[in-house]
Amino acid sequence: MKDTAKHQGLRNQLVSTLEQKGITDRAVLDAIKKIPRHLFLNSSFEDYAYQDKAFPIGAGQTISQPYTVAFQSQLLEVKKEHKILEIGTGSGYQTAVLCMLGAKVYSIERQNELFKQTSNLFPKLNIRPKHLSFGDGYKGLPSYAPFDSIIVTAGAPFIPQPLMAQLKIGGRLVIPLGEDVQIMTLLIRKNETQFEKHEFGEFRFVPLLEDKN
Secondary structure, rough: OOOHHHHHHHHHHHHHHHHHHHOHHHHHHHHHHOOHHHHOHHHHHHHHHOOOOOEEEEEEEEEHHHHHHHHEEEEEOOOOOOEEEEEEEOHHHHHHHHHHHEEEEEEEOOOOOOOHHHHHHHHOOOOOEEEEEEOHHHHOOOOOOOOOEEEEEEEOOOOOOOHOOOOEEEEEEEEOOOOOEEEEEEEEEOOOOOOEEEEEEEEEEEOOOOOOO
């Protein structure tokens, strides 16, 4: 599992690209600069790992475009020790970014193949999420709630009620909403019953699936 000076150079170029596209959160950019994205991909994609593109990772899923990872991470406004629920571990790359930002990450994956892959990969890369879970992301993790923030890394047709219930007051929920094309949506919980909603344009994600395989 090599991470070379060449890889670091490509990461520096990627960070410049993200800055040009409007990512301003220094902590997020620094995390992307440090994390070896090529190790989260099949080795056949290694030469392309630092392009700002999504790639297939198996089980019909993709590793998100770095810009998307950076954009969602920036919207979360992560602080050290924040408890974050991630719906869709996927390749583990977004998880790694959140861990690098100092968050305590609780992540759910419904594809068993990917759950096993990331469970094996994280220790090798010295990445330590608080909790990895194989299950249905629509249900969240009520036993670990409430969370400072929640990030959904797949396109959801609606906002799952359990996720809204598991968010702290003042907490932020970032979710791509829609069927074919998604609108990146931020909900900020104002009190027990009220949420403030913000929308940030179109993105494309694989669908958020219910029930585990």
